[in-house]
Amino acid sequence: MTYNFLTVEPLTLDTVTAALAHCLSVQIQEVDAADEDTDQELRNWDALVHCEKATVEGDVSTYLDIYVQESVRTQPTERELASAVARTAGTPVVFHAEEILPSAYWLATEDGIVTRARVYESDGEETRYVIDRVEAPVARLPHVTVGRIPEVVRELEIATPIADAFAAQLDRVSLEETGTAGTPFWMARSRLGAWEKLVRHMEASWAPSGWCPPDLYRERLDARDELDQVRRQLPPPVACLLQQALDPLDARFAELTADDTGGPLRKELPTAHPGSTASPTTPP
Incomplete structure (x- = not known):
């Protein structure tokens, strides 16, 4: 060695x-x-x-x-x-x-x-x-x-088994569209991966970094918001697959978060979407 x-x-x-x-x-x-x-x-x-x-x-x-x-x-x-x-x-x-x-x-x-x-x-x-x-x-x-x-947190290798399985399903439908940047298939795959990384990172209590930069946290919340728009651009069978992938991740995110009652997250993320009032139980 x-x-x-x-x-x-x-x-x-x-x-x-x-x-x-x-x-x-x-x-x-x-x-x-x-x-x-x-x-x-x-x-x-x-x-x-x-x-x-x-x-x-x-x-x-x-x-x-x-x-x-x-x-x-x-x-x-x-x-x-x-x-x-x-x-x-x-x-x-x-x-x-x-x-x-x-x-x-x-x-x-x-x-x-x-x-x-x-x-x-x-x-x-x-x-x-x-x-x-x-x-x-x-x-x-x-x-x-x-x-x-902060930059090393973005480069962390975080396993995304749900997003990987979804990407494999997309490849079977249209490998070319999945691999072409900007297409709905590509957007669905990449944004789902970002969303799952956030959920898995929270699930691990932010290990191994011990924290999450606020801008990265916001970026991955935005990825989840974008998935709602992308889903409407997908063929119904693919949109259904995406929703099936999202359901367990959304549920886990909900388990790991609490209402941002006092507004500490809003202070960190002043441009956060009005609906983004959840904050992780372990602050980023």
């Missing part, structure tokens, strides 16, 4: 070797760590763990490219190993998030916190990393802004 980490504090090869041996439950001699100054002829190419270390610039100091042989019994996830290395080496560890955004990262601290981080890479001759924002305070990064990172 391969891991790619950035550490805030600079690390020596000895520190890296000891940390990886401890975290992966292998002997120190089974870890081969090297940098640009290492004599390649002296390396242990049969080691169970290999690590290429490089010095980098910016808000981080060290880049680690780690490869763990399949024969190693301990095969942690990237999050688990990053957290373990942070604790063992005494430095925050930055690692890539699952989202496709190039700036989407996680940061694990030595005291056990794992938080979202927005990291930018410069395009200069030498790559420089800037930690632009974190969602929880990091003691070793007092200059970094603390705040929510």
Whole structure:
């Protein structure tokens, strides 16, 4: 398994070797760590763990490219190993998030916190990393802004089994129309998917993000409103299929929401449709 980490504090090869041996439950001699100054002829190419270390610039100091042989019994996830290395080496560890955004990262601290981080890479001759924002305070990064990172929530992979099944039914009716942007079939498929993502996200208490940006919440409410218009443009059999897909999602949404009695949601969404008075039981 391969891991790619950035550490805030600079690390020596000895520190890296000891940390990886401890975290992966292998002997120190089974870890081969090297940098640009290492004599390649002296390396242990049969080691169970290999690590290429490089010095980098910016808000981080060290880049680690780690490869763990399949024969190693301990095969942690990237999050688990990053957290373990942070604790063992005494430095925050930055690692890539699952989202496709190039700036989407996680940061694990030595005291056990794992938080979202927005990291930018410069395009200069030498790559420089800037930690632009974190969602929880990091003691070793007092200059970094603390705040929510909304763009990663939009990129979350949320399963939409009802919308997927509906899309498959549309494909059997007219694959071309379903795949052509702007057609009623395409609109029905895409808007249903957006609506189901909102319901599933609410159902999971906003996990793994822990929240939903108000503009995204509003956007997916609008998708539900648009489905009422799209349904009237569909052939009756397809409109019936759409309604069958909507019924369980609408019912679940109703279960998860409460009347916006005090108007807190309206304050977040000043342009909300007059009829959109439901707010999630867990605020976005």
